[in-house]
Amino acid sequence: MxxxxxxxxxxxxxxxxxxxxxxxxxEALAGGVTLVQLREKDICSRDFYQLGLAMKELTARxxxxxxxxxxxxxxxxxxxxxxxxxxxxxxxxVVRRLIGPDKIVGYSVSNPTEARYGEKNGADYLGxxxxxxxxTKKVDIEPLGPAGLRQITAAVSIPVVGIGGINLNNIQKIxxxxxxxxxxxxxxxxxxxxxxxxxxxxxxxxxx
Amino acid sequence: MxxxxxxxxxxxxxxxxxxxxxxxxxEALAGGVTLVQLREKDICSRDFYQLGLAMKELTARxxxxxxxxxxxxxxxxxxxxxxxxxxxxxxxxVVRRLIGPDKIVGYSVSNPTEARYGEKNGADYLGxxxxxxxxTKKVDIEPLGPAGLRQITAAVSIPVVGIGGINLNNIQKIxxxxxxxxxxxxxxxxxxxxxxxxxxxxxxxxxx
Numbered sequence: 001m002x003x004x005x006x007x008x009x010x011x012x013x014x015x016x017x018x019x020x021x022x023x024x025x026x027e028a029l030a031g032g033v034t035l036v037q038l039r040e041k042d043i044c045s046r047d048f049y050q051l052g053l054a055m056k057e058l059t060a061r062x063x064x065x066x067x068x069x070x071x072x073x074x075x076x077x078x079x080x081x082x083x084x085x086x087x088x089x090x091x092x093x094v095v096r097r098l099i100g101p102d103k104i105v106g107y108s109v110s111n112p113t114e115a116r117y118g119e120k121n122g123a124d125y126l127g128x129x130x131x132x133x134x135x136t137k138k139v140d141i142e143p144l145g146p147a148g149l150r151q152i153t154a155a156v157s158i159p160v161v162g163i164g165g166i167n168l169n170n171i172q173k174i175x176x177x178x179x180x181x182x183x184x185x186x187x188x189x190x191x192x193x194x195x196x197x198x199x200x201x202x203x204x205x206x207x208x
Numbered sequence: 209m210x211x212x213x214x215x216x217x218x219x220x221x222x223x224x225x226x227x228x229x230x231x232x233x234x235e236a237l238a239g240g241v242t243l244v245q246l247r248e249k250d251i252c253s254r255d256f257y258q259l260g261l262a263m264k265e266l267t268a269r270x271x272x273x274x275x276x277x278x279x280x281x282x283x284x285x286x287x288x289x290x291x292x293x294x295x296x297x298x299x300x301x302v303v304r305r306l307i308g309p310d311k312i313v314g315y316s317v318s319n320p321t322e323a324r325y326g327e328k329n330g331a332d333y334l335g336x337x338x339x340x341x342x343x344t345k346k347v348d349i350e351p352l353g354p355a356g357l358r359q360i361t362a363a364v365s366i367p368v369v370g371i372g373g374i375n376l377n378n379i380q381k382i383x384x385x386x387x388x389x390x391x392x393x394x395x396x397x398x399x400x401x402x403x404x405x406x407x408x409x410x411x412x413x414x415x416x
Contacts, residue, residue: 045278046296049298071281073280073298074298076281076306077280077303088254090253090257090285091254094285098284098285
């Protein structure tokens with residue numbers, strides 16, 4: 001499936017500043033987000049499913065693909081456009097086998113070895129991170145920075161998006177790292193105006 | 209799929225008294241458990257998958273089917289014999305569609321209305337409960353008791369197992385409730401000798 005990775009929004013309900021998730025995502029989509037990943041860790045399957053259905057309706061209205069984090073069953077149930085798999089999720093090759101060849105499968109990596117593993121085992125794209133220090137996700141891994149990103153993008157031929165702590169202030173530094181796009185959580189959803197922020201990031205990213 | 213529901217073990221890693229889950233389940237299988245449901249709520253998908261693979265190998269050795277609680281993706285990934293779906297999980301009809309007609313799908317119910325819904329929407333069997341007050345699972349529902357169970361078994365023609373607080377001391381009272389079997393968590397895994405307890409329960413249940 002063809003996919004525009006340039007401005008990839010990953011959700012987090014913990015940073016919404018009183019807005020509903022659907023409202024914030026809609027504003028971000030209006031601002032130019034090209035891909036959405038629904039990430040939920042602490043809700044029951046029924047709520048995840050209902051939210052997934054609503055999110056799919058919303059993203060479809062903007063012609064933007066929806067991926068589901070981790071939960072292949074939710075992705076299948078809401079007929080999402082794909083899944084994003086981390087190192088603590090189901091094995092990549094198992095997910096690819098179960099979801100079939102036509103859906104998007106993304107894979108989180110932190111180094112060139114994991115990146116090559118991802119490319120070899122069926123990932124359509126890689127999420128490389130953390131690029132910078134981030135508060136959204138607790139990780140023990142040293143931030144990659146522009147140099148670490150370049151090592152990863154040089155190791156594979158599939159698209160790579162950077163994730164982790166990317167915002168308007170530091171996005172310029174990773175422009176020449178060979179990325180297909182930037183994946184942003186709090187930089188957009190935690191900002192005062194998700195639509196405006198998405199628009200500004202997209203402008204910055206476009207001005208290569 | 210043909211299935212013997214008479215002594216149905218549901219797992220809970222919180223009540224193991226120092227044993228490993230696989231060890232306790234193996235003892236219970238040796239004691240006569242006829243069906244196993246792997247229930248996990250707080251582990252990552254990767255760990256659930258690995259545990260599911262190990263559990264499947266174990267149950268297969270005893271010729272006993274393995275069901276996975278809630279997580280259809282884990283059930284698919286480890287090729288389990290089916291899933292068990294609660295009221296907070298994916299909708300029953302969606303699960304049946306995704307898992308296909310040949311796997312076992314169980315459904316948790318607390319009253320005749322839910323039971324009829326389950327039968328109509330593709331459940332192979334129903335788990336009716338809580339039969340008695342139980343500490344394993346927090347629920348707001350009044351225990352069914354023998355009379356409540358009879359209302360449920362009378363409402364449907366698919367097999368019904370009772371679950372919740374069943375143990376050697378109270379199993380006699382639900383023998384004439386029309387059940388296909390008893391589903392037990394702490395009554396077996398929380399006992400000092402899971403194998404011996406399973407054997408005794410099976411004897412008690414067999415002596416109808």
